Amino acid sequence: MAVLSIGIFYYMDLQLKNITHSYGEIDVLGNIDLTVNGGEIVCIVGPSGCGKSTLLRLIGGLERPVSGEVLLLGEPPKESLNPLTYIFQDFALLPWRTVEGNVSLALEDHSISKLESREIINDVLSRTHLSDFRKALPRQLSGGMKQRVAIARALAVRPAVMLMDEPLSALDSQTRELLMDDLIDLWMRESFTAVYVTHNLHEAVRFGHRIVVLSRRPGRVREVVKIDRPLGDRGDANADLEEVQQHLWSLMRDEARAADRELLHG
């Protein structure tokens, strides 16, 4: 498949072919087919426990699917140190390392010079507005800042695809809004490919080019909703976005209700 060429680097397509996964007796994912194009943000929504996080782990190679395969199309760009890079819900920062040290952790195993790594760290810290906090320890930071450190760390390895598992859900709603703006800013300046898992439909319609709705467990693709409005133009209340969100919610509500009933009746 053709790699998109808008003149910006780190593009890679991702293809999921008929992914099925189960843990022992429990089927978690069924027949997932999905293509993520370079430069595109795909949001994944679905009721709790439908296998969203599992899907993300399969995409990033942290787990192997029972059947099916995840394919990377095209060579990962040479500049990319870690093509598939995660941003975790709980930040996953090393508490004994400073902001700077946490970012440098991702670079230390690669053969890059000290100078170059210092430049990368400076660059990503300024892009995430953390330059003043480079010597701070994670416990001294607010939740939003911690997640920005995690974003800086992810940017440092120049990922081809960002895998984000509810990156904002550990944060309060104001911080969430601000960080969402930051993410959109980052993407506008330099579009990256991302798979973004969330249970927040508002986030999904703000940030996704396409939104994949998964059914209750075992998660299958229930519907894929495409939003054409450009990311930069989604700020204030938009009737069409409202409508999409309503539509997503009606899909989700049915699934969530059904999932609840299943839990109650075994």
Added chain:
Amino acid sequence: MVNDRARPVPFRGGGFKHKPAVAVSLLVFVVLILFWEVGSRTGFISNLVLPAPSEAFTALLQLIETDMLWKHLSASLQRLILGWTFGTLFGVCVGLLIGLFSIVRAGLSPLVSAIFAIPKIAMLPLFIIWFGIGEGSKVATILFGTFFPTVIATYGGVDNVDRTLIRMGQSFGLSWLSIVRKIIIPGALPAILSGFRISASIGIILLVAAEMIGAEFGIGAYILLAGSLMATDQLIAGVSILSLMGLTMAWLIGKAENYFLKWRM
């Protein structure tokens, strides 16, 4: 008027939080010693039961004047430092191996649990046969005694390292060695250091026990001799030296914790 009835909200958030109060610690200590001294002088505390603190202090001075203190202390410290250092060093290594490799865990962890439960003092006669009546058996007792709790503390610490951090390391493509060095060992360090605290006091207990069998010098030997002569003043002097040793070790480990675990405070 409403304001007439205004009164401050009573504060009830206090307590349950420790403030350092060195003065109180010292005061309790001084009062206790004074009470003891006065009790002994007035005959309220019989000299047969407990010598006065001043007598114990005189015994201590005597020990210093006759240059015996250094002889006993250096013999003891040498055994303790050798035994504890190697015991904890091997303990941390084996603990890491058990924590990291399933095969090692399957093979060694039942064995460790089984041997951990044996009081090492019971093994002393065996150690004497294996390592001789001299220094070898004493060091070995301390070494074995501190080895097992360190192993258990270390692999418990490794088990408790946050899995999401390890996952994070893997997701950034860190090598196995990097994950161990930069994530697992620092993450297990709090548990390892608190294991050191326990093994330090076990070390002192075993030191005394080992020195009570066939040692010419050492605080344990000194106490044993004092006991068999019913020289309770010397006995108390010896015991307070031990207690000082324990305090010093706890203080050193506290320093190490402050240094290595700065990020926690």
